[in-house]
Amino acid sequence: MTIVHRRSVFATALVALVAFAGVAAAAGSSLQRVEPQKVCMVNDTVFERDQIPVQVDGRTYYGCCEMCKGRLGTDAAVRSAKDPVTGHAVDKAKAVIGATPDGKVLYFESEKTFGSYGQSGS
Secondary structure: OOHHHHHHHHHHHHHHHHHHHHHHHHHHOOOEEEOHHHEEOOOOEEOOOOOEEEEEOOEEEEEOOHHHHHHHHHOHHHHEEEOOOOOOEEEOOOOEEEEOOOOEEEEEOOHHHHHHOOOOOO
């Protein structure tokens, strides 16, 4: 094996190791707090760009498209979620929102429940 070939093999292995470490770290990471305007509250997914604001009863919800915007305005069930720690109903416009590594979001009724998610089996 030539020195150039060894360096190439080493570089390839190093890149693969770094990529694997990044995936492993993301899989084990905790929720990341996200701002409501970055979330489609119909699909419960976080986006890089701000979403479409929808005003309902003095509260602001967000949707990613015209269909989601319409659903938020007319379907009260879409505007609420269950806190995964307490099981209580949460208004998405008032929730503390956390994103999982795959971009899905969870809604929490308080900073306390957000902070305790993942501890003691949540």
